[in-house]
Structure formats: structure tokens, C-alpha cells
Amino acid sequence: MSDNPYQHDRGNKDRSLGNPDGMGTMDTTKKSGPTSQTSGEPFLIGANMTGGYGRGGPDILHDCTIAVEKGEIAVIVGPNGAGKSTAMKATFGMLNLREGHVTLDGVDITNLTPQDRVGKGMGFVPQTSNIFTSMSVEENLEMGAFIRTDDFSETMEQVYDLFPILREKRNQPAGELSGGQRQQVAVGRALMTQPKVLLLDEPTAGVSPIVMDELFDRIIEVARSGISILMVEQNAKQALEIADKGYVLVQGANAHTGTGKSLMADPEVRASFLGG
């Protein structure tokens, strides 16, 4: 429960007064601060991040560093409540950082709002509510391309080539699709901006193992096209197998960092997170 009295509506179930569906969690009135040039850092890095949600919320991240190089896949794994998603959201500007900075492609973007980071070339696929359920598949993709002023039909074709099932269902409301198809729409929507970095929050949550393998294959395909991928995953084993870099977070801090293979081989990591 937040301390903000404007957010108290305990006991109110009257939905004819207001429409809580799809209500946002981010402050839309905030404006971006200045950016500055940096050099010598990885393509995307959230360095020494410390902070939490809301204005006076407790810190969730403690001096946490996450980075990904161009065209590589970085995976964040760790136990429940370790702050995996939070660390990724922090690089996207969705929480208040007290310390640390985020740079993308040599530009310090720490003070940018999430919507401005989209313009800088970041794409984000949230874990839940990651599609516009009342809109058709095609409209979802169009909304993904909202910031683009050029002709995006080619990118849409590429997304349809990547996920052929979406081409079939292009005029169907996205809310009527199955779990795996919804994830494809979600990833497709994020790809429409032609991002340089794609952030995926548990893309395989709630889909069947077969669909999961399929999604991982697609993710590798996307990374091969030169897009960096930063991903939070529950299925640590599979995710680390495809990862160039792995981060194991515990209680909002870096516990182990290394290549996917070295983490898989690390007996300590195996024992505590990969089930032996």
C-alpha cells in the first residue's frame, strides 16, 4: 500500500465511477532531463544502480550493474524477489535511481523518461499486460511503430516473417490469442520501433515447453540481426544456454556474473539456482 492518500480507494468497487483497467503506473507528466556523452562503456549499461519504486519507497536494488554488448544476449537470473525485473526496469527508467547511471550507445540517458528512451532505441516487453487486448494484431504492431514517421510496412513484413502465425491472425483482436501467440505479438510490437536494444521480461512465462523452445529460437534470430537483448528469465538453465552473458542477482545485488557457459559450469550457481 502506498503512502500517497490520492491512491487510497479501499472498499470502492463501483466501476461506474472510474475505469481502473489498464491504468498506468508511471508518472506521465514528468519531463526528461539532459543527456550527456560518455565513452568506453558497453553498448547498454545500468551501472551501480541503487533505488526503488515511488518517491519514498525502500531500495530494491543495491549497487547493481547490468550490461549488454551490441548483438549479444544478456540474461538476468536469480531467485524470486531478487529484483531481476526491477533491475531491467531500472535501465528503462521506470524507477527512481538514487545512485548509478544508465548509458546507451555512448549517451548517458539516466535522466530520460521511459517514452524518450524508446525514441533513443530501446524496446521493452513487460511480463504481463504486454499487448493491447482490444486492438487487432496489426493495430498492435502499428502502435509499436508509433514513433516512426517513415514507412514501416517493411518492418511489419519482417515481424510477420519472424512470427508467421501473426500474419494469419492479423485482423483478430490480440486479446483472443493464446499465451504463446500473445508473447509473439508483444515481442513483435517492440520490434516495430527497430530498437537497438530489446528488453524482455520473462518472455516465456506461462507458455508451454514447445512454444518456449520456439520463442528462444526466435530470440536468438533477433539477436543475430544485430539487436542486443537483455532478458529476465525463470527458466535459468535454458536461458543461460543461449546467453552470451549472465547475471545472477540476489537481493537486488550482483551475486555472480560471467558468460552463460561459465555460470552453468560454476558449481555454486548450479547448486543454488539451477537445481544441481
Added chain:
Amino acid sequence: MDFLNALVALTNFVLIPAMTYGSQLALGALGVTLVYGILRFSNFAHGDTMAFGTMSVIIFTWLFQSMGISLHPLPTALIAIPFGIAVTALLMLGTDRVVYRFYRAQKAKPVIVVMVSLGVMFIYNGLTRFILGADEQRFMDGERFIMRARDFKEMTGLREGLAFKTTQGLTIITAVIVVIALFWFLNKTRTGKSMRAFSDNEDLALLSGINPERVVMVTWLIVAALVTIAGTLYGLDKSYKPFTYFQLLLPIFAAAIVGGLGSPVGAIAGGFVIAFSEVAVTYAWKKVVTYALPEGLAPSSLLQFMATEYKFAVSFMILVIVLLIKPTGIFKGKAV
């Protein structure tokens, strides 16, 4: 039995007035449903915004009349509408900037914002009365009828007359044009789609690079246009009085809820459901029934279910019934 006369009487006293009233309610309910769907609260200030919009149209109408500008045979108010919309839009954007924006930044729960809109309602209410007073104003000019009852009788030789007022024709035509334009905007344009996306999922809209403040601004602009048009048509057709506009809040909300809050199609359907029920329940059916039944079976009473003073009870009844039986409304809105 005289079906033709029964049909003409029915059209004259029930169908045409209800169509007109329904169109006015539909335009009003569209505004309510847009604010509910996109800004996520029930705007109690809607009725008084309508009064304010109509007031600005009236002032511009008088200005044009004094300058000798007219649109004869159409009412001068039609030229004044765009100016009225501009003034109303300024007021609403100003209100958003100084009032609603603060609550948006706080991520205030809808129920809080509803109470805020109640406050805004009182301010607009006072503003309208301060500028133009609480009295009834007439600003209709131009040709009053498209077809007079007498002309119709002479033309057809029927005993019943059929009158069709210019304002009724205008209301229906304008409503159709406005509704088509709105639906085209929401479903086909980039900005319209971004508004639907924002309504569906605010955070994801943000992540797609849609500027939420712009969506909010466009919504207020559209609502300003809708209320000004609806209010002016209502004022031309009946009469302008701030208190009547405040009272319109109930049938308008009833229409939006009956149709399904958040659903534009529902708002229109709801508007007509409320209008037809209101007119049908408060109309004295004796004349129509007398024509329709064989001679000798003519009713002796007026066959009026409810006096016109109680017309708001009809909206209330329908509202209660819908909320009990189908709370999401006819077209599956978002209210439960």
C-alpha cells in the same frame, strides 16, 4: 381503424422527438464515455461543460446577429459553433492544466478524480451563471420548420399533421455526421488509434512511444467539440437554461451506462434507448391508440404512464434495471 393516421401521429409525437432527443443524448454520452475510457473517470462536470459551451455559442450568435451575419434559413448558431468549441476547448485544457494534471501526476484513483470533477462542476456552474445568468435564453433564428403540420395535412389529405422542425432535422443530420467522423477518427487515424491504445493499456502505450499528455489533450479537445455541439443542438431544439443542462447529466450518464461505459457504439445505442423510453413513457397514447383500434374500443383515459415532470424517473429506472441485470451494458463496456 385508421393505421395511416396512427402512424403519422406516432411519428409526429414519438418517433421524431425521440430521434432528436436521442441524438442529443448520444452526443453527450459519447463525451462521457470517451472521458471514462481514456481519462478513466466519470466526469460529473459534463452537464455544466455543456452549459458553458452552449453559452459561448449563444454569445457568439448574438455577436454575429448584431453584425448582421446570418445563415438564413439555417440558424446563425451554426456559424457560432466552431468559435464556441474553441472557447470551451480553452477552458477544458486550462482546467486540465491546473486541476486534473496534478491528480494524474499523483496517479490518483478514479474515485478521487470523480470527486474532483464534482468540484469542477460547481466552478463551471458558477462561471456560466456569472457570465450569462441563470435565466432561459432563446437564440434560435432562421426558418422554424422544414415541414409544417398544416402543409402536411393539405399535401396528404390526412387528418393528422406531421411537423418536422428545422432544429430536429439539424440535430439528426449533425449527430450522424459527428458520429461518423468520430468513429473514423478513432479507428482509422494514427492519433485515434493511439487514444484507443492508451485506453487499453496506459503503460504499454507509454512504452510504444505514445505521448500520454498529447492523448489527454486530444481527448479534451474532442470532448469540448462534442459537448458544445450537443448543448447547442439541445438549446436550439428546446431552450437554453443552465439548470436544465445540469439535469441532463442523469439521462446522459444513464445512456452511457446502459450502452456500456467506455464503448462509443454503446453510448449511441444507450442514448436512443433512454430517449425512446422517456418519450414513450411520458407520451399520452390515447390519440394513436384510438386510431389504431377498431371504433368503439377507443380508450377513455389518456394512456399516459407517467407525467412529463417525472421523465427523469425513467432514466433512473432503466439505470437501476441495467445495473441489476447487465451491469456491463448492452455493448459490453468496462463498468461492472
